[in-house]
Amino acid sequence: MIGWAAVLVAAMPGAAAAQQCGWRPAWVSAQMVPGGENRLAPGALTDASLRQVVRLTAGGAKVRVRVSNAFGKEPLTVRAASIARPVRVDGAAVREGSIVPLRFAGRAGGMVPPGADWLSDPLPLRVAAFDDLAVTLHLAGEGGEQTSHPGSRATSWLVKGDATRTAAPTGTTPTEHWFNLSGIEVEACQPARTIVVIGDSITDGRGSTTNGNNRWPDLLARRLAADPRTRGTAVLNQGIGGNRVLGDGLGPSAMARLDRDVLALPGITDLILFEGVNDIGQLSRAERPTEADARALVAQLTAAYAQIVARGRARGLRVHGATITPFGASDYYHATLLIEGVRQAVNAWIRAPGHFDGVIDMDRAVADPRRPDRIDPALDTGDGLHPSPAGFERMAAAVPIEAFAAPVAGRRPNP
Structure with a gap:
């Protein structure tokens, strides 16, 4: 039986509005x-x-x-x-x-x-x-x-x-x-979209300006705020430099930190997953990686992506996959034909319909049109791996913001 006190509270003017906060x-x-x-x-x-x-x-x-x-x-x-x-x-x-x-x-x-x-x-x-x-x-x-x-x-x-x-x-x-x-959390009394990005040093802002707030998620937030369809959308940066999807390295892996850094946060509507370059790069630094090693990594990495998508969707999130950017000019990671084949196979999986709720093609946004296995020199910090602030601008511009304009099916954007 519903108590009279609960009925009276529900009937009070403004009670419904208060519950929206x-x-x-x-x-x-x-x-x-x-x-x-x-x-x-x-x-x-x-x-x-x-x-x-x-x-x-x-x-x-x-x-x-x-x-x-x-x-x-x-x-x-x-x-x-x-x-x-x-x-x-x-x-x-x-x-x-x-x-x-x-x-x-x-x-x-x-x-x-x-x-x-x-x-x-x-x-x-x-x-x-x-x-x-x-x-x-x-x-x-x-x-x-x-x-x-x-x-x-x-x-x-x-x-x-x-x-x-x-x-x-x-x-x-x-x-x-x-x-x-x-x-830092704020109390909001209107439905609002909140995007969290889980990523590595490229998301964390390696190559950005100290105190400049010009990482690509910062620039995406500005772009969303300028569009009437997405104004009021928060963008949260959960990047860690050197981070990997499958194994701990610099910080816990994306799989290990997903609960704390994404799923435990209140009011999240969308997740952007932009990790994997360090998993592939680690294989590139192994002694004589084989075709079998490459096939195994593609299978493991895409299976982990599928796990993250499933866990995000179970919490009512839309999960967007970002393709892995090129590193063919890097001296640290060695983009041999075998390793570049891994990157291409993983990106093909990300782009395939149905695996993610949306795709952000960061690869094509920053790749050199003449040598697509490398970052465009005009967008490169000089290490062949990390985009510059100009590259971050190109990446933020590549995000299809119409994907965030629609409400999330089956749930309120800010419960």
Whole structure:
């Protein structure tokens, strides 16, 4: 039996409208254990503040911040945190009067268990798409292991002590990585589309301008915002440099991180899968790969794609496949006839009708028309593997945005 209280609440004016509100990510970063020079020095996060500047692609009237201890071995203690408007995207200063403290279960700080993420309390703060925000975390330490996004292509600022309420901290140390910050979510009360891209260094922005926000997903977000059919669509970048689909390398594989980096996010409507070049490249660096090795990789990689499509569709997502870009001029990966044949076979599978809900032909967008096994020299950073900002513009322009204009069948875009 339905209780009278529930009936009365449902009948109250505005109840239906209130139920339409929901959380959606406005910015994300994929987390991993940093290695080598990407690590902070031991003790760097002990009684220290990190100020990290990020750019949103969605707006709302409330925000909450996701702090990550995904790879920590011990609890991560956040002593205090704040959010503010930066003076510049490449500086540590924030605007006077813009600092707002974050709370965790009503308290100034909180504890994030090892292996977990933790959301701050909702904060009334009106933000718009393409606003820049500075999140400052005052940490007790690093949680036994650092959790980071090394390829931020953005400058963060580290300073000892509590700088969460300081507009212009002094004695800061710049670092071009993000640490322990995995997302900012906004509350939206209108249906909205949200695209998440899972990818490798090409999506992460290798070759883009530091603090320039000109990775290809950034440029796609701008393009979607300029079209009335897709205005209000958020684009979330879950790229990791060096990432692979099938095996862990730099960061967990796409298969291993799919749940945390895609399926667990609220309000997602579309997934773009743009990975595989590092799986193929790894085979190219093997000693004397054979035809059997090549056939096995094509079978394994396309089977993994099919798994990701099935899991995405089970969550009501449209899953779009992006073809693998050429690397014939790369000195690091060796695009022999055998290896180029693998890339062509995988791309043929991606393009085949029915495997994905949509296809984005990044291969043809950046390939040299005279030598299609190579990136067009005008779009190449010079390493034969990573497109330049001009290449990223070409890639963003290649996305058929009409694929995102229609509502997702069988579900609300923002539940």
